[in-house]
Amino acid sequence: MSATSSTAPSPTTPETAEKDLILSVNNIEVIYDHVILVLKGVSLSVPRRGIVAILGANGAGKTTTLKAISNLLHAERGEVTKGSIEFEGERIENLSPNELVRRGCIQVLEGRHCFGHLTIEENLLTGAFTRKDGSAAIKEDMEKVYNYFPRLRERRTAMAGYTSGGEQQMCAIGRALMSRPKMILLDEPSMGLAPQIVEEIFEIVQDLNAKEGVSFLLAEQNTNMALRYATYGYILETGRVVMDGEAKMLRENEDVKEFYLGISESGARSFRNVKTYKRRKRWLA
Amino acid sequence: MNLLHQIFVEPFLFMGEAPDLLLQVLWEGFVSGILYALIALGFVLIFKASGVFNFAQGIMVVFAALTLVGFYAMGVPAILSLALAIGVMFLLAVTVERVVLRPLVNQPDIILFMATFGITYFLIGFGELIFGGEPKQMITSQLMLPEGRTNLEIAGGFVTIQHIDIAAAAIAVVMIATLGIFFSKTRIGRALRAVADSHKAALSVGISLNQIWVTVWFAAGIVALVTGIMWGARSDVSFALQIIAFKALPVLILGGFTSIPGAIVGGLIIGFGEKIAEFYWGPLVGGGIESWFAYIIALIFLVFRPQGLFGEKIIERI
Numbered sequence: 166m167s168a169t170s171s172t173a174p175s176p177t178t179p180e181t182a183e184k185d186l187i188l189s190v191n192n193i194e195v196i197y198d199h200v201i202l203v204l205k206g207v208s209l210s211v212p213r214r215g216i217v218a219i220l221g222a223n224g225a226g227k228t229t230t231l232k233a234i235s236n237l238l239h240a241e242r243g244e245v246t247k248g249s250i251e252f253e254g255e256r257i258e259n260l261s262p263n264e265l266v267r268r269g270c271i272q273v274l275e276g277r278h279c280f281g282h283l284t285i286e287e288n289l290l291t292g293a294f295t296r297k298d299g300s301a302a303i304k305e306d307m308e309k310v311y312n313y314f315p316r317l318r319e320r321r322t323a324m325a326g327y328t329s330g331g332e333q334q335m336c337a338i339g340r341a342l343m344s345r346p347k348m349i350l351l352d353e354p355s356m357g358l359a360p361q362i363v364e365e366i367f368e369i370v371q372d373l374n375a376k377e378g379v380s381f382l383l384a385e386q387n388t389n390m391a392l393r394y395a396t397y398g399y400i401l402e403t404g405r406v407v408m409d410g411e412a413k414m415l416r417e418n419e420d421v422k423e424f425y426l427g428i429s430e431s432g433a434r435s436f437r438n439v440k441t442y443k444r445r446k447r448w449l450a
Numbered sequence: 451m452n453l454l455h456q457i458f459v460e461p462f463l464f465m466g467e468a469p470d471l472l473l474q475v476l477w478e479g480f481v482s483g484i485l486y487a488l489i490a491l492g493f494v495l496i497f498k499a500s501g502v503f504n505f506a507q508g509i510m511v512v513f514a515a516l517t518l519v520g521f522y523a524m525g526v527p528a529i530l531s532l533a534l535a536i537g538v539m540f541l542l543a544v545t546v547e548r549v550v551l552r553p554l555v556n557q558p559d560i561i562l563f564m565a566t567f568g569i570t571y572f573l574i575g576f577g578e579l580i581f582g583g584e585p586k587q588m589i590t591s592q593l594m595l596p597e598g599r600t601n602l603e604i605a606g607g608f609v610t611i612q613h614i615d616i617a618a619a620a621i622a623v624v625m626i627a628t629l630g631i632f633f634s635k636t637r638i639g640r641a642l643r644a645v646a647d648s649h650k651a652a653l654s655v656g657i658s659l660n661q662i663w664v665t666v667w668f669a670a671g672i673v674a675l676v677t678g679i680m681w682g683a684r685s686d687v688s689f690a691l692q693i694i695a696f697k698a699l700p701v702l703i704l705g706g707f708t709s710i711p712g713a714i715v716g717g718l719i720i721g722f723g724e725k726i727a728e729f730y731w732g733p734l735v736g737g738g739i740e741s742w743f744a745y746i747i748a749l750i751f752l753v754f755r756p757q758g759l760f761g762e763k764i765i766e767r768i
């Protein structure tokens with residue numbers, strides 16, 4: 166299996182993909198605590214079986230976007246006040262996370278959040294909470310998860326709180342898989358992990374995408390890694406999409422290189438300050 | 451000198467001289483300890499799963515018992531009354547979830563705590579309105595619980611054991627074991643522990659907090675009903691019973707608010723401790739130790755070990 170995006174399913178841009186989008190977010194606005202406006206009209210879409218990345222610096226609104234989709238915002242006193250979100254063609258803004266997981270859309274939280282006092286295996290089983298297809302099927306899927314993450318099998322009886330960061334990230338992804346998702350919203354899987362482990366995890370994500378047909382929307386600060394595995398990317402800055410395009414294009418874009426891949430250096434930290442920035446032109450054209 | 455002798459020597463001599471009395475006191479301590487443990491268990495269940503300190507737990511004990519004898523007094527057969535009382539506890543759980551927890555879910559803990567005061571006074575008022583405020587007899591024999599007593603001849607004397615106390619101990623043990631299995635082996639039990647561990651993560655994997663809250667409040671309601679039956683059988687059923695429920699607080703401080711084993715051990719320590727203190731040291735201060743002993747122990751714990759004996763280990767690694 167190849168690590169580059171060239172062998173991944175053919176990328177679909179929003180313009181061409183009306184046919185089979187698993188997720189489309191249309192111009193949403195998110196407000197926290199009734200006053201703090203954090204997302205100021207974000208639109209994005211994920212083709213079925215695609216891997217799409219949301220990129221951006223700290224506080225850009227990546228997590229907020231994912232939580233708006235998975236409906237975990239309520240628990241943080243956040244609210245989608247404008248726009249719409251569709252999963253498989255149906256509006257989902259008013260569904261509970263429980264119902265959303267049942268329909269096949271699940272989030273893996275930033276910082277993993279495994280259940281520290283439960284064993285790895287128990288953690289995986291909690292992922293199957295919404296399922297009604299019986300313990301044999303659940304058992305089968307657990308085997309599958311262990312095959313994707315052999316390390317979890319070794320640590321199955323360990324309390325999750327005492328496992329390593331990498332193992333916890335695997336546990337969190339494995340736990341999400343146990344719900345039989347069609348789509349996983351993956352928030353900063355690379356956070357705080359050694360490059361090798363990050364690579365291992367992204368390989369598995371790609372594998373899951375190819376073999377199980379799971380679509381991924383992933384939020385990452387690790388732009389380099391994310392653009393190697395994703396087929397399409399959105400760059401978020403202070404609550405707005407400032408640029409989007411196919412991963413290959415983004416990887417080669419001078420501004421992205423400059424600001425997110427750290428390839429050349431410059432004092433400016435925002436796209437909006439960049440004179441050479443072509444987005445506006447493209448948008449207005 | 452004389453006083454020191456009275457405090458530190460005589461009681462122990464007395465224990466040695468009359469081991470049958472000591473056994474009697476220990477047994478009494480054990481039984482009330484187990485009942486304290488049950489009340490504390492109800493608190494722990496709710497606290498773990500919803501982070502709410504449920505001030506109403508004590509009143510739930512009285513209310514449950516009152517419902518049971520109330521239905522019986524209306525002419526409903528005993529077993530059916532029991533089933534109805536269980537049904538009422540379920541309704542209570544659903545109502546609390548809908549009316550209190552759901553609307554207040556993102557509010558500060560103190561607001562939820564205050565809301566449980568509301569539940570307390572609602573239950574007192576509602577209970578009195580429907581079933582009347584006068585003390586009632588528990589329907590012990592109708593529920594096929596044993597009555598009477600046995601005098602055991604041991605240690606050169608007699609130890610009197612009430613049969614209902616044996617039943618109480620046995621039922622408490624069975625109930626604790628059942629809860630233990632429920633928590634560790636079942637889907638809902640696992641989800642409950644997951645919620646106790648992290649609300650956020652539990653939500654993210656699709657665990658329905660509403661369902662879990664109904665479940666824990668219902669479980670706490672069943673525990674309250676059983677405690678109410680046992681305690682009611684030893685005295686009578688009235689709102690005065692709630693005083694006993696306050697003993698759960700020192701038990702919790704001792705055991706740690708989040709630990710089920712802690713609730714059990716804490717309950718037993720308080721139960722044994724206050725009976726022994728009352729019997730052997732009570733005469734020195736003119737009695738009444740039983741009513742404040744638990745609180746003194748709790749105070750000492752607050753100073754030296756605020757997390758309690760079994761306060762949950764916080765796993766710090768990320």
Ligand SMILES: Nc1ncnc2c1ncn2[C@@H]1O[C@H](COP(=O)(O)OP(=O)(O)OP(=O)(O)O)[C@@H](O)[C@H]1O
Binds near residue numbers: 201203227230242
């Ligand atoms: N619960 C909240 N209440 C108020 N403001 C919030 C809340 N959560 C996030 N914010 C604010 O929303 C903005 C976006 O936060 P968000 O967590 O979505 O960013 P992010 O792109 O995920 O950043 P990071 O890379 O640091 O995870 C930040 O300015 C943050 O302060």
Ligand SMILES: [Mg+2]
Binds near residue numbers: 228229
């Ligand atoms: Mg984030």
